[in-house]
Amino acid sequence: MSKPLLEVKIRLAVVLFLVSEFFFFVFLIVAYIYSQPSEIQGPTAQSSLVPWKTGIYTVVLLSSSVTIFMAERTLVSSRKRFTAWMAATILLGAVFLFGEMREYSGLLHKDISISRNLFGSTYFTLTGFHAIHVTLGLLMLLTLLALVLSEKLGEKRETSFKAISYYWHFVDIVWIMVFSVVYLWSAR
Numbered sequence: 001m002s003k004p005l006l007e008v009k010i011r012l013a014v015v016l017f018l019v020s021e022f023f024f025f026v027f028l029i030v031a032y033i034y035s036q037p038s039e040i041q042g043p044t045a046q047s048s049l050v051p052w053k054t055g056i057y058t059v060v061l062l063s064s065s066v067t068i069f070m071a072e073r074t075l076v077s078s079r080k081r082f083t084a085w086m087a088a089t090i091l092l093g094a095v096f097l098f099g100e101m102r103e104y105s106g107l108l109h110k111d112i113s114i115s116r117n118l119f120g121s122t123y124f125t126l127t128g129f130h131a132i133h134v135t136l137g138l139l140m141l142l143t144l145l146a147l148v149l150s151e152k153l154g155e156k157r158e159t160s161f162k163a164i165s166y167y168w169h170f171v172d173i174v175w176i177m178v179f180s181v182v183y184l185w186s187a188r
Helices: 003-034 051-074 079-109 118-149 154-185
Strands: none
Touching: 003 118, 003 154, 051 079, 051 154, 079 118, 118 154
8 A cells, every 4th residue: 555545544543533422522522511400409500610721721731733743744854843833732631631630629618519419410421521631632743743753763753643633633622522511602
C-alpha cells in the first residue's frame, strides 16, 4: 500500500472514531439536559456550580488548541519550537484537569457526589468522561513528544501527530458543548 493511501486510511479511521465519540457525548449531554427538571431535590447546577471559575479553565483548555496548532506548524522545521509548543499544550491540558479535579473536590466537600441525586449522577458522568478523554489525550501527547524527541517515529511523525491533534481538538470541541450546557445553560 502506498504511503499517501495509508495516511488517508489512518486519518479516515481517526475521523470515524471521533464521530462515534461525538455521538457518545451528544447522548450524555441529552441525558444531562433531560434529567434537569426544575423540581429536582437537592443540589442543582444552579446551586452548586460557579461558571466563571470553570470559564477560566475553559479558556486554558481552548488555548491548548492554539498551542497544538503551533506545534504542528513547527513539527518539521524546528525541533526546539515543536518541543516548546507541545510542552505548552501538555501543560495547558494538565492545568485544565487540575481545575476539574479542584471542582470535583469542592463538590464532594459539599456532599455532592455521583450518588447524591440526579444532578450529581449526570454531572459527574458527563464531566468525568470528558476528564478521561483529556487524560488519554495528555498521555498520547506525552508519548508522541517522547517519540519525536527520541527520533523513533521517522516518516510516521506527521501522520501520528495529525491523528493525535484531531483527537485533541475534538476534546476541546466537546468541552465547549459541555461547558455551554452544564455551566452556561443549566447553571444560570
